[in-house]
Amino acid sequence: MSLMTSLLRMRAATTGDALRASRLRHLHLSDRPLMMLTLKQTGPAARPLAVMLGTDPHRPQLLVAPPSGSTTPMLAALADTVTGHIDARRQHTEHLPATASKPARQRYADAPQILVPNPQTVQHLKALGDDLRFRTVDDQMPTSRSVQRLGHWLTYLTDRADIPGSAALIPMTDFLGMHWITGQSPLEDEDLATLLAWIDPPRHAASGRDAAQQAEDPALHRSAGPATDAAFDNDQLAPLFHAFARADEGDRTRILHDLDRMLTAYLQPTWERMWQAYTLLQALPEAHSTARRWDHERTAFSDECSHLTHDGRPRPAREQAVAAAVRLARTERTAAAFAAERAADDPFVRAELRTTGEAFGGTVTAIDPERIVHGPSGRARWRPRFTLSTKDPVHMEPGQLLASHLRRNARYRLGEVTYEDDATLVELEITAGMGRVISPTHAVLPTAGDFLVLTQAPDHYQMPELPAREHTPWTHGGPPHDHTDDSGEDEAGQ
Incomplete structure (x- = not known):
């Protein structure tokens, strides 16, 4: 934490209201982003419980997985919505002329943008993408291919979220924290409800601090996901799950309807806060360099679509050493340029x-x-x-x-x-x-x-020169250890 940030945090704690840490908005905001809230079940990290998503603040879509059994129908519906949002960005293209390093090519005029409440949701989507993209495609089940494609795009989007300045998948708490400083700790800023209370308190609140204290009331507070509150799990969710396990087919339909109603009530406050945060951020003037970074986002999206069309193989579960080094160097360069x-x-x-x-x-x-x-x-x-x-x-x-x-x-x-x-x-x-x-x-x-x-200077960081695969030791992803050695050392030792 820098001296300036510490000073602003102390002033905010003294006055009771958040202070601006940035005059401009440094990330692009789409006119119709896809809002996504997720809840996960206890157990496997990637098993979803519910997803609320949509592009209309007044008409969210709720997808709920059954307490037991297959989640494929719910994931297929999620795939339809997410890939539909992505495919809608592919309607128009623009021509990019050839440069000294690249041939002429086409680029999509837009790119998808998904907004989630916090970094924990990004990690949940990453785990879900890792699980889905390696699923076997069954030609007898048309939904299996769309579910695998959902896994591919979730992996792409969560990878983009690791790149500083990327606007493909943005946690709202990070986005708000980039532009406002509150009087609470950075750990407390990870809660969307209290963070927004500091930044944009309701009219009846005396200050942002008072609004945040009210938002922390256990009787009113609901986690923004993906994990649910322990009290909610024990008092409401667990009884329904137990009843579902003991019920017959007719009663299960009624229980699922009750589960939908309960999860809607649980997620609705966070859904409204997400759009409140979106409105606050959209009102900030956009920084000069934001358009250039969004151009890069559109280029990355176009390249990924091309890969999916011509190759389509899922990304490996673990990168080789050279690929990981290239990724790390590119992230460092992008972070330096963004700063x-x-x-x-x-x-x-x-x-x-x-x-x-x-x-x-x-x-x-x-x-x-x-x-x-x-x-x-x-x-x-x-x-x-x-x-x-x-x-x-x-x-x-x-x-x-x-x-x-x-x-x-x-x-x-x-x-x-x-x-x-x-x-x-x-x-x-x-x-x-x-x-x-x-x-x-x-x-x-x-x-x-x-x-x-x-x-x-934005261009002060240069990519290091990394060896080609054939010049990389087999211990770091190069050719196998029994690969023919052209150095002549074997002949010299005979």
Whole structure:
């Protein structure tokens, strides 16, 4: 927790109301997202109890699994709704021209977005996807293929949820916590009811703190899932399950109807809170870089559809070492880019980073606007250099690429850092955004007295070079250990 976050949390605790931690919304919100609430039964991690979902706040769909027996009919209905939402995003495409690294291709004009209450629901959907995508397809049962396809898409969506800045599957508590700071602990912020009470208390509440205390009342509080409350399990759910096990066929129909009514009443408050949170977030102005990240989301969705059409094999249960390393590196790069873009867009984020040394602001004291350097080939390059005086901590290494929200196309390379008694002098070289020597863009140049805030550049993190499979040891997913060795060591030892 940063110094700024700690300060805001203490102020919120003092005033009793949540405080804004971000001026802009940094994730895309669809006009018709698919809301999804899940409850799971005790026992196997992936066995569902109920799912409430839909795109209309006034007409949710409730799917309930029987207390015992097959869950396939319920999963088939869930597959129809989820895949229907996904297929509806595939109606229109756009043409992407060829680039230096990619050929011309088509991309869908939209992508699916599913909103869930909390990260625990994401983990439940991940376990459900792992279970469903490896199920055998029975041609005699048409629903088996749709259930397996549901597993494929749940795995894709939960994988996207691990990528910072992705908006395919979003836990609402994380989304709200990105933009508001409450006076309760981060652990308490994982409860949607209390978090929303702090942020948007009802009119009769004296403050967000009072509303949160009322929301914690055991007589009124209901978990947002996927686990249910112990009191609800013992007092209401367990008696119905026992009655179902002892009942005959006619009574079971009545019990299932009672179970539907009970679970609807249980999930309805969370359903309404989800749409309340959606309305709050939709009212925030969207950050500049959000559209670019949604473009990447549409590209990833288009690639996944292409994979499903031309290959269709389920993702492996466990990644090989190289694939896992690539995934980790890509996640790190995306996280760094997302953090840098948020800082470039949002003054609130920049203020927080200045307290941690990941950004600094200062006044330009000197500038060398005509500086020319010569590269290895002898070609002249225009590389202006200037000095900035700051009182912020500077915890960056020389050579780090930086950016400024005032000049988004410019890049600044951190040079020598000199610590003085009352300030820190930072030497910076402009490396991009200023045109060429024969046609320079002088608008990128600061002038003495300008105040600049510099953050890490979105493109500062580069993917590491990883070996091809044939050059990877068999212990890490490369060729088998009895693979022919071309190094000549065997011959040398004979």
